[in-house]
Amino acid sequence: MDPVPVKSSSKSQVLAFPEAETTPLSRSTLTRTHKQLLDDLGRDRLVEMYRKMVEIRSFEQRAEQMYQQRKIGGYLHLYMGQEAVAVGLLAALRPDDYVATSYRDHGIALALGIRAELLMAELFGRATGVSGGKGGSMHFFSKEKNLLGGHGIVGGQIPIGLGAAFRAQYMETDQISLTLLGDGAMNQSVFHESMNMAALWSLPVIYVVENNQYGMGTSVERSTSVKNLAMRASAYGMEGVQIDGMNLLECYRTMHEAVKKRRESPSPMLIEVKTYRYRGHSISDPGQYRSKEEIARYRKIDPITQVRRLLEELDWLGEADAKALDKAVRDEIMEAVKFAEESPEPELAARDRDVYAP
């Protein structure tokens, strides 16, 4: 089942929504803008971005396995398929910018540069975890990286990110607040309230809707009155765009331009990123509301494969080097698992700690 009935004439369309075009990355089809972008980025940064995407994929695969081995409890919302979004967006931010996101937060945390071992330890509920073992999969926080959480209530982070933007305006800094949400969160009241206030007060918040096309098992078509979610920006007098979230360069380019503009003159923006999650909503969701064909279509435009192919075409990373890189990352993730397994659980006294601040 497609998220939107595809007309017979557009069967070749890869994305079900016709608004965002998909052109998988290839040297021959690069736009002038993307060529320029590649020149600016250079080999090392693109390889680093590729590495980060592989790290996220590898982390999630291992987390899934550890969950199946019952080493991880609670909920587990995996990011596989959405790697270009986290890596592309966050590569355009400064370390002092703020980031808030939903419970699907592993990819964002890794893209922010939080060490995999701290995240794996959090999944394992260990004292060494990024939130001291008290948050778990849905609640990654990092004061050091300005990660204002992983939030478990759909849309709960939307006004939190607004508050970080309010602070930037209040303190007269040029910091940006990147606030991510899923397509399902767009129908929560706080989304509309916060969009209104963001535009009303010209706050430097960039709302990014990671439209992976399903809020749990309910497709966007069955939950949302418009197909093009970015259109909702216009209701609040705000700039909005829809982009291809399987394409790393598109994610980076859009965010880079959005951030640049807002450093000079603060205003909010809504970016709808068309993406796809390979797994169900959470680990307990087999995702039977989607067809194998649909998943296969997205696998064909896999965000990591796209970058890998481009790197090869550019002679920036050969096949052997790419394989070596993949293996090195997998080994690192195994080290992270080892770190988590060997870390202590929080001591009992931690139960009563941090209920109140001194």
Place this chain on the structure above:
Amino acid sequence: MPSITYREALNQAMVEEMERDPTVFLIGEEVAEYNGPYKVSQGMLERFGPRRVVDTPISEASFTGLAIGAAMTGLRPIVEFMSFNFSLMAFDQIFSNAAKMLYMSGGQFPVPMVMRGPGGPGSQVSSQHSNCLESLFANVPGLKVVMPATGYDAKGLLKSAIRDNNPVIFIENELLYGLSCDVPEEEYTLPIGVGEIKAAGSDVTLLAYSRMLLLAAEARGELEQDGISVEIVDPRTIKPLDLELIAKSIRKTHRMVIVEEGNRFGGVGAEIADQVYRACFDELDAPIERVTQKENPLPYAKAIEAASLPSVPEIVAAVKTVCYHN
């Protein structure tokens, strides 16, 4: 010592703290240009400008969430709810975010903010505008709940609440805003979590807070004529609760009546009674009596509204019950 109203005392607390600390700001509906729905923020826009006294759209959930985000990133917001009834729109932000952020972030993100405004029944405003929500807030670990009854307490406690590094629910009362008391001109604060004996007595401990203290004082006068000496204990803070002060009073009187304006089931009085039973079971000469709102939504019509709320005769009767006084 000048006599000022409860509303003026709150205003002074906010103004002084904003003068002292540039990260403190006030945000809410009608707080700036309208000078506050109940004029608590009178003159603050003129003094501090629109950057620090912020009028919002009618979006309680999001301006509360905004304040939480601002608090996480280093500011100290004061959120004004036009009425605590409207805080219900923001309950997810208060419960899921403000109360739990510090804990679930492993201590990384404190949320230093105050959420204040009038709570409790007004006068004939019917069911939706008459909630007493303190028992709900107090049930959530991570929140502090303060409910001052006098201008003096309000000022000292609000200043402490603004300086506190936690989310503080600060529930005022519309019917107290116009009442005056002496408030010193010099700087002072009152610690959160410390109650006060509002009137000393020896026969029975009468615990009341916020507007219920007015009824308690009236009941005390009547009971005095019957030869019953009532000690009035005002916890001032619901959470953390000053059990030590309450227990000390009970060790003197051996009897207790708890008055609360909210509903009975799961009320603040139920928690206090439980704590007292566990701390001073052997000291009690009678079961604790509770005087509460009845278990119906508050109606508009004057007579049945009054019959729904705690009254002086009910308090007098409850005190006589615990004193076995015929």
